[in-house]
Amino acid sequence: MKAPLEETQNRVQMDTEEHRDCIRLMPVSLANKIAAGEVVQRPASAVKELVENALDAGATRVDVVLQDAGSSLIQITDNGSGMSPNDAQMAVQRHATSKIRSVEDLDSISTLGFRGEALASIASVSHFELRTGMDTGNPASLLTFEDGALKEVRPAPPMKGTVISVRNLYYNVPARRNFLKRPQTELKHILDAIQVLAMSHPGVAFTLQHDGNVLLSLDAETGEDMATNQAARLSALLPIGDAEGLIEVDESTSYLSVKGFLGHPDDARRTRGLQFLFVNGRWVRHRYLEHAVHAAYEYLLPEGSYPFFALFMDIDPRHVDVNVHPTKAEVKFDDERGVYGMLRAVVGRALGMALGNPDFSQAKPMTGMRLDLGALSLSEEHPGRVGSNVPSMGDQGPLGALFAGQHPSSAARSGAPRVADISRSLYQGMPTSTSPRTETLQAGSAAAYAAASASGLGEDVLLWQLHDTYILTQILSGLVIIDQQMAHERILYEQALDCLNDGFGLSQQLLFPRTIDFSASEFALLEALMPDLAKLGFDIESFGGSSVIVRGVPADISTGDERSVLDEIVDQYRMFERVEGLQGRENLARSMASRGAVRAGISLTPREMRSLIDQLFQCESPYVSPDGRPTMIRMSGNELRERFDRT
Ligand code: ADP
Ligand code: MG
Numbered sequence: 001m002k003a004p005l006e007e008t009q010n011r012v013q014m015d016t017e018e019h020r021d022c023i024r025l026m027p028v029s030l031a032n033k034i035a036a037g038e039v040v041q042r043p044a045s046a047v048k049e050l051v052e053n054a055l056d057a058g059a060t061r062v063d064v065v066l067q068d069a070g071s072s073l074i075q076i077t078d079n080g081s082g083m084s085p086n087d088a089q090m091a092v093q094r095h096a097t098s099k100i101r102s103v104e105d106l107d108s109i110s111t112l113g114f115r116g117e118a119l120a121s122i123a124s125v126s127h128f129e130l131r132t133g134m135d136t137g138n139p140a141s142l143l144t145f146e147d148g149a150l151k152e153v154r155p156a157p158p159m160k161g162t163v164i165s166v167r168n169l170y171y172n173v174p175a176r177r178n179f180l181k182r183p184q185t186e187l188k189h190i191l192d193a194i195q196v197l198a199m200s201h202p203g204v205a206f207t208l209q210h211d212g213n214v215l216l217s218l219d220a221e222t223g224e225d226m227a228t229n230q231a232a233r234l235s236a237l238l239p240i241g242d243a244e245g246l247i248e249v250d251e252s253t254s255y256l257s258v259k260g261f262l263g264h265p266d267d268a269r270r271t272r273g274l275q276f277l278f279v280n281g282r283w284v285r286h287r288y289l290e291h292a293v294h295a296a297y298e299y300l301l302p303e304g305s306y307p308f309f310a311l312f313m314d315i316d317p318r319h320v321d322v323n324v325h326p327t328k329a330e331v332k333f334d335d336e337r338g339v340y341g342m343l344r345a346v347v348g349r350a351l352g353m354a355l356g357n358p359d360f361s362q363a364k365p366m367t368g369m370r371l372d373l374g375a376l377s378l379s380e381e382h383p384g385r386v387g388s389n390v391p392s393m394g395d396q397g398p399l400g401a402l403f404a405g406q407h408p409s410s411a412a413r414s415g416a417p418r419v420a421d422i423s424r425s426l427y428q429g430m431p432t433s434t435s436p437r438t439e440t441l442q443a444g445s446a447a448a449y450a451a452a453s454a455s456g457l458g459e460d461v462l463l464w465q466l467h468d469t470y471i472l473t474q475i476l477s478g479l480v481i482i483d484q485q486m487a488h489e490r491i492l493y494e495q496a497l498d499c500l501n502d503g504f505g506l507s508q509q510l511l512f513p514r515t516i517d518f519s520a521s522e523f524a525l526l527e528a529l530m531p532d533l534a535k536l537g538f539d540i541e542s543f544g545g546s547s548v549i550v551r552g553v554p555a556d557i558s559t560g561d562e563r564s565v566l567d568e569i570v571d572q573y574r575m576f577e578r579v580e581g582l583q584g585r586e587n588l589a590r591s592m593a594s595r596g597a598v599r600a601g602i603s604l605t606p607r608e609m610r611s612l613i614d615q616l617f618q619c620e621s622p623y624v625s626p627d628g629r630p631t632m633i634r635m636s637g638n639e640l641r642e643r644f645d646r647t
Contacts, residue, residue: 029148032094032124033173039121042180043070043169044189046126049118050164051197054078056111057162060220061205069183069210070190071169079161082134085141089153092130092145094120112282124148125176127167133159147172191215195237196283199276199310202233230312231261238274240308241267247354249311251346256315256339258346262293263308265300265351274308279320281312284331287628292340295623296347300355303639311343336586337497337620463609469600471609478636484604484612485597486625486632491615493593493626496536499554500585505537506555513551520546522570529573532588538566557596568595590626 026034040046047070054062057080067073083091090096097116122128123145133140139155170177180186187210198206198218208216218236221229227250231243240246246261263274275293277284293309301307321332333339464472471482499505518526523546526533533540539552550566557565572591576582582590598604604612616622616631625631641647 028094029124032120032148039117040125040169042189043074043186044193046070046074046118046122046166046169047076047190048193048197049113049122050074050076050166051194052112053118053164054080054162055197055201055204056113057081059161059204062207064194064206064208066187066190066208066210069186070166071177071180071183071186072167074166074169075163077161077163082140082159082161083132084134085153088130088132088141088143089150092119092123092128092143092148092150096120120148122166122169125173126169126171129165129167130162131156131159131164132162135160196276196278198237199234200278200281200283200312202229227259230259234261234310238308240274247350249346249350251349253342255319256313256342258311258313258343260309260311262311262347262350262354265297265307265355268297268301268305268307270305272306275306276310278310278312279331280314280317282331286331288336288624289340289343291624291628292343293347295621296344296351299636300351309347311347313339313343315339341620461610463606463613465604465609467600468603471604471613473613478634478638478640480632480634482613482616482632483600483625483630484602484609485600486629487612487616487622488597489593489625490619490622490631491593491612492596493589494619494621496589496592497585499536500532500589503535505535507537507539507552508555508557509539509552510550513549515543515547515549516567517545517547518570522546522574523548525573526570529588532585533566533569536588536592540566554592565595593626 039049043066047064047066051062051064054076057078059078059080061079063077065073065075065077087098095116096119097113119130124147128145128148130143130145131140133156136158138158140157140159142152142154142156143150144152170180191208194206194208194216198204198216202221205220206216206218207214216237218233221232223229223232227248228243231246231248234240234246235243240263245264245267247264248261250259251257260278272290275290277286277289277293279286293311294306297307315333319334461473465484466472466481469484471484471487473480473482496505523542526540526548527542530540537552537554538550540548540550543549548566553565569588569591572595573587576587576590576594598612623631
């Protein structure tokens with residue numbers, strides 16, 4: 001009697017459960033449409049994906065035909081490998097790719113595509129047709145798709161290569177279709193997308209037709225010398241004058257190679273439109289590395305002008321992550337600062353060679369008055385750290401080889417020239433101030449000051465603080481204005497990174513250890529960060545539940561605020577994570593810097609200002625704050641003269 005009752009109860013329970021359950025797998029076509037939102041944001045993204053596929057298939061000629069800026073028709077014809085009939089059907093399925101098979105392959109991607117999403121996404125939001133064949137001896141296949149589903153397969157006349165036609169893009173996603181900008185704008189995006197692919201593939205012929213007009217027609221550059229081919233392609237494609245006028249860059253180490261071309265500083269423009277970086281054949285936007293190139297040019301250019309450059313970096317794919325963004329326009333390097341240093345050095349040398357000074361790094365001022373911060377930036381690619389046993393970057397890892405024998409980085413540790421000396425040399429010959437004013441200011445801390453100045457700026461250097469925010473100082477060639485907060489952030493950031501890499505931040509013990517309660521998610525984060533926090537000098541332990549006990553904090557935290565510092569770091573970390581997607585050590589170092597830096601509005605003593613400047617010039621990248629803003633601006637004597645009409 002019991003059994004039937006149980007059965008009924010079970011059934012009742014199952015019925016209600018079924019009623020309550022509401023999670024379903026999406027139909028494939030819906031999932032593809034959603035993915036299309038990311039992969040195919042506009043016609044240009046479809047063009048980019050399809051041309052990339054053609055290039056991945058080894059095409060030497062790619063023809064693009066458009067109607068209505070791509071919204072009526074995008075047709076891409078290539079002479080690449082083509083696909084077998086079975087592959088042609090597979091290719092349009094989501095996550096179908098011939099380019100990777102296992103997660104290990106992600107570490108050695110040499111193709112432009114690998115996510116296996118493009119064809120599926122594009123086909124789900126267009127009338128899609130694929131004609132493809134592998135040789136001229138066998139029939140090709142013609143496949144048509146509607147709403148992402150295969151509608152028809154037919155044999156077609158033999159051919160080698162692939163023709164893909166995308167009609168009526170977004171016909172079934174009206175919201176997206178309505179979002180399209182004016183045709184000229186969409187066309188401009190398409191041109192930009194093709195442009196960078198044509199730049200990185202000089203051996204491939206490209207044509208582009210729009211509504212019957214030929215907008216682009218590029219022959220394949222197939223000469224013996226790769227650099228000549230590259231220069232010819234760049235000058236055929238971009239408004240940069242003759243190939244002969246370009247400055248070549250070509251340097252390699254086992255870690256990284258940089259090849260490409262730079263424009264002459266005199267031809268610099270008012271906008272950044274002609275600046276291109278490529279990593280492993282892929283065009284990327286990378287503000288920080290773009291800055292590295294600028295830093296090398298700095299003094300050769302008037303304010304607000306931007307030289308042409310197209311630089312192709314090749315790096316072992318294990319050191320770079322291209323998978324951070326669905327459209328793959330962003331990359332992350334494992335040693336971002338190292339790459340920055342190398343790029344700046346390489347560009348500096350190339351400019352030096354080309355502009356007739358074989359030792360540009362030690363360049364004499366270009367004009368009589370110019371010995372300035374720029375020369376400094378070039379002469380000291382990788383300053384050693386003064387007063388610490390942290391290795392300078394030149395000694396670190398594989399980049400070291402590049403700089404060996406060329407830069408004073410390794411010498412720096414053995415007591416040879418230091419940046420502080422260089423920064424001092426900036427001021428050499430400056431009128432000294434022995435005025436009573438300065439002496440009074442320093443009287444209180446004479447001993448400490450003497451010790452500090454022994455390794456840095458002379459005490460005769462005049463400094464002013466403006467609005468408790470900027471530090472003004474004269475250098476031989478003019479005037480420098482330093483943003484105290486940006487500068488201090490740079491210093492703290494590099495110090496934190498050094499501690500994190502070497503793991504010996506000093507700790508000061510709290511007299512009264514403090515327990516702090518965190519939310520569960522904050523606590524999880526803290527636990528993950530615990531080893532790195534210890535390296536920075538935090539002495540913390542979990543204290544049951546989601547609380548921790550803080551026994552010690554980094555030694556350079558000023559007294560009075562040691563107790564709150566951990567909460568603040570956690571808050572800041574989460575902010576950077578949310579807003580900038582920063583992770584791990586990079587985030588921690590940024591958080592330390594942002595939290596600890598002296599703000600605008602704080603008045604500094606001359607000694608503090610001096611020490612700030614000294615420390616700034618001991619940084620590897622003194623000219624930029626950790627988030628890429630300038631730490632200082634410079635006005636040359638020339639510029640001052642011009643502005644006062646003193647010429
Ligand atoms: P992915 O490029 O990420 O692999 P796609 O969806 O863009 O993904 O393409 C899927 C697969 O279809 C590719 O891996 C490739 O094998 C094949 N394919 C796509 N386009 C072409 C083409 N023009 N020529 C030859 N094969 C192609
Ligand atoms: Mg692809």
